[in-house]
Structure formats: C-alpha cells, structure tokens
Amino acid sequence: MPSRDEIFEKVKAALVDALGVDEEDVSPSATMVGDLGAESIDFLDIVFRLEKAFGIKISRGELFPEDVLSSSEFVSDGRVNAAGLAALKSRMPFANLTKFEQNPSVQNFANTLTVDDMVRYVESKLAA
Amino acid sequence: MRWFWIDRFEEFVRGRRAVAVKNVSLAEEHLHDHFPGMPLMPNSLVVEGMAQTAGLLVADAIEYARRVVLAKVAAAEFHFDAVPGDCIRFEAEVLDLKPTGSLAKVVSTVGDRTQGEAELFFAHLEPGDGVPQLFEPQQLLRWLDQMHMYDVGRDEAGQPLARPDW
Numbered sequence A: 001m002p003s004r005d006e007i008f009e010k011v012k013a014a015l016v017d018a019l020g021v022d023e024e025d026v027s028p029s030a031t032m033v034g035d036l037g038a039e040s041i042d043f044l045d046i047v048f049r050l051e052k053a054f055g056i057k058i059s060r061g062e063l064f065p066e067d068v069l070s071s072s073e074f075v076s077d078g079r080v081n082a083a084g085l086a087a088l089k090s091r092m093p094f095a096n097l098t099k100f101e102q103n104p105s106v107q108n109f110a111n112t113l114t115v116d117d118m119v120r121y122v123e124s125k126l127a128a
Numbered sequence B: 001m002r003w004f005w006i007d008r009f010e011e012f013v014r015g016r017r018a019v020a021v022k023n024v025s026l027a028e029e030h031l032h033d034h035f036p037g038m039p040l041m042p043n044s045l046v047v048e049g050m051a052q053t054a055g056l057l058v059a060d061a062i063e064y065a066r067r068v069v070l071a072k073v074a075a076a077e078f079h080f081d082a083v084p085g086d087c088i089r090f091e092a093e094v095l096d097l098k099p100t101g102s103l104a105k106v107v108s109t110v111g112d113r114t115q116g117e118a119e120l121f122f123a124h125l126e127p128g129d130g131v132p133q134l135f136e137p138q139q140l141l142r143w144l145d146q147m148h149m150y151d152v153g154r155d156e157a158g159q160p161l162a163r164p165d166w
Helices: A004-019 A040-054 A082-091 A098-102 A115-127 B043-061 B137-146
Strands: B008-013 B017-023 B067-078 B087-097 B101-110 B113-125
Touching: A004 A040, A004 A115, A004 B067, A040 A115, A040 B067, A040 B101, A040 B113, B008 B043, B017 B043, B043 B067, B043 B087, B043 B101, B043 B113, B067 B101
Parallel strands: none
Antiparallel strands: B008 B017, B017 B087, B067 B113, B087 B101, B101 B113
C-alpha cells in the first residue's frame, strides 16, 4: 500500500494531465471545480487516469454522484434534502461534507470536492 | 461545406487502431478564408479529422450502441501546417475504452514528417433525452462505405469486418 504522499503525487499527476493545470495549483485543499476548473466531462477523464495510475476500478457515479444530485427523491427546489445528504454521506465516506451541509444547494456541491478528497478516495479503494 | 474530414480508411482493426487519409485540395472553400492569400488547413479541422478517425474506431468497437462525441482534446501539438497538395495520414490508437468513454491517441503525418499529435477523449452518450440522433443508420452506413471501412476493416480475429445489417 503506497503512502499518503505517494498517492497524492500520483493524483496530482493525473489532475495536471486531465485539467491542464500547473503542479503548484494542485494543493490538498484546492477544490476540483472552483480552483482547478474541472467540468463534468473532466471527471470521466480523471476516473480513467486514476484507474490506470492505481490499477483500481471506479464504478460510474462513485467519485461524483451525479445520480443523487439529479434525483427528485433527493433534491427539492435545487437543494439536497436530508435523505439526499444521507445518501451522499454513505456513497462518499471519503469526502468532507460538513461545509456543504450548511448550504446544501446542488450548485454548491461542485465546489465541495477537494484534491484531498480525491486522495482519501484512492486510499479507501486501495485499502479495500 | 460537408463535414467530412477524412477521405478514406487505409487500415481499420476493430477496437485497436485505424489509419485514414485526407487529401488537402485548393478546391476546398475553407482554405481560402482562414488566412486570405495563404491557404492552409486549419489545425482545428485537422483535429476534426483525427476525431473522425478515432471516433469511428471507438463507435465501431461499441457497435454504435451509444453516441460517440468528442468531449475533450486532452492534449494537442502541431509542428507545421498542412497545405494544398498534402496528403494527411491520421494514425489512431485506442488507449482506453469503457462503456461511458474512451481515450485515443492520434498522430497526423505528411510524408515522413509528423504534423501533429493529439490525445482525444470521447464521451459515449446513451440515446435518449437531450441526446440527439447524430445520423440516420443508412446515411452513416453510406458514409462508412464511401470511406472504404468495410473494404479494409478487420475484426479482433483478423477476419473481414462484418458490415452491419441496418
């Protein structure tokens, strides 16, 4: 099992390639969308690169749960409801959703995921 | 203008690689508008040729079950401009293929010189809401025939590529 730093370096390389950002921009606290400019299609590209770099299999919606965020069961008036928050927490144990919970509008979710969340996600996959 | 940026396939191995050619001609209208007085094939359209070569390679591999669209030019570098009289050869290779998307590398050459290199990312969209039908099946098949795909195509076992019964 690689160390946290080793995982971070590989995640950083994947994000530099997928998003065309500079290495120094990819800090652990950088948000994927707000700071690094990731768009929805980039998440698919990132999935490809992480799978290759770490030899893991990432199912659709695992890294970015677009199905939860677009479901009428979990979203009312553009805001993720209590059931939706529970679904996100159970699907994404690697992500820190504390800040998102304070204002769970779907639009805000894009700015929730950080590089550190990506590293924790890969760590959890490698440990599984 | 017709959106055909390859003239013919020269090689086509299902799910792996394809080679297509595009002859650049002074008769093409767009050459005259890009830089008046200096006709050249814009590299944005070279990328289209690359995307058609690799996109059809991918679409065939998933049996046209989803709409294959160029979602992202992950990287692209060009070394010189293609001009009238040049024959551009696109060599596409599938790097990764999944139900939801694919990654391909395409190199364009003119003679023995590398003209450009690109990494293209395709999204495979499920037909349905918000995803228009891009071609009528018969229209697509006619285009593939015109490009000699089934004359040169081979499947994974090296057998002639079966022409779909649409």
